[in-house]
Amino acid sequence: KQEVTQIPAALSVPEGENLVLNCSFTDSAIYNLQWFRQDPGKGLTSLLLIQSSQREQTSGRLNASLDKSSGRSTLYIAASQPGDSATYLCAVLMYSGGGADGLTFGKGTHLIIQP
Amino acid sequence: DVKVTQSSRYLVKRTGEKVFLECVQDMDHENMFWYRQDPGLGLRLIYFSYDVKMKEKGDIPEGYSVSREKKERFSLILESASTNQTSMYLCASSSGPSSYEQYFGPGTRLTVT
Numbered sequence: 668k669q670e671v672t673q674i675p676a677a678l679s680v681p682e683g684e685n686l687v688l689n690c691s692f693t694d695s696a697i698y699n700l701q702w703f704r705q706d707p708g709k710g711l712t713s714l715l716l717i718q719s720s721q722r723e724q725t726s727g728r729l730n731a732s733l734d735k736s737s738g739r740s741t742l743y744i745a746a747s748q749p750g751d752s753a754t755y756l757c758a759v760l761m762y763s764g765g766g767a768d769g770l771t772f773g774k775g776t777h778l779i780i781q782p
Numbered sequence: 783d784v785k786v787t788q789s790s791r792y793l794v795k796r797t798g799e800k801v802f803l804e805c806v807q808d809m810d811h812e813n814m815f816w817y818r819q820d821p822g823l824g825l826r827l828i829y830f831s832y833d834v835k836m837k838e839k840g841d842i843p844e845g846y847s848v849s850r851e852k853k854e855r856f857s858l859i860l861e862s863a864s865t866n867q868t869s870m871y872l873c874a875s876s877s878g879p880s881s882y883e884q885y886f887g888p889g890t891r892l893t894v895t
Contacts, residue, residue, distance in 0.1 A: 698882060699881070699882060699883075701883065701884065703886075708889075708891070709888060709889065710786075710872055710886045710887050710888040710889045711872065711874075711886040712886075713883060713884070713885060713886075716881060716883045718881070756825070758825075758884075760882055760884075762882075768830070769815055769817070769827030769830050769840050769841075770815075770825075770827070770874075770884060771827075772824050772825040772826075773824065774822075774824040775824070
């Protein structure tokens, strides 16, 4: 059974710093990996999707990498801003072969950017 | 932009009531999903559907059923609500097989008293 772990569980850094969030998964036979952002009491916003054949994806100040063989992904946030404060979730998709399957989520990293 | 909407942001129901949570997506996606999110447990998959009238059990289907009569709409049904079903419920949709990127709705915070 796939398990996804995110480290650290919480992180507080001053504004302007670059930071890295980590995600690891136990079964490397994934179809893709998604990073999400969740603000308190809200739904999930998709940030980046990395297909299993890709090594990284970039969107603005965000860069996500994937090392499928070692079961790891990182989300790099450059020049952090107070508006980046949120919980960041990593999730993997296992392709069942008969159609799409549900995502398996990590428990998230709660990020606070201090002004 | 993909839009996934859920019928209620907040819902309060009594134990034993039948509860319907509705989800609608506007991007003609084949796949739709229901998750629940609880502190310390994270998001867990309840049910999903990859086509109209098709459904598959997720990790925690007990106490729930689903209905998908139209492609854009996926309903989660609590046949007899219990207090341990108090949770945040999140609906998602995706298209395949090009990416299967999942898009989420705003969530429904259900309280069962």
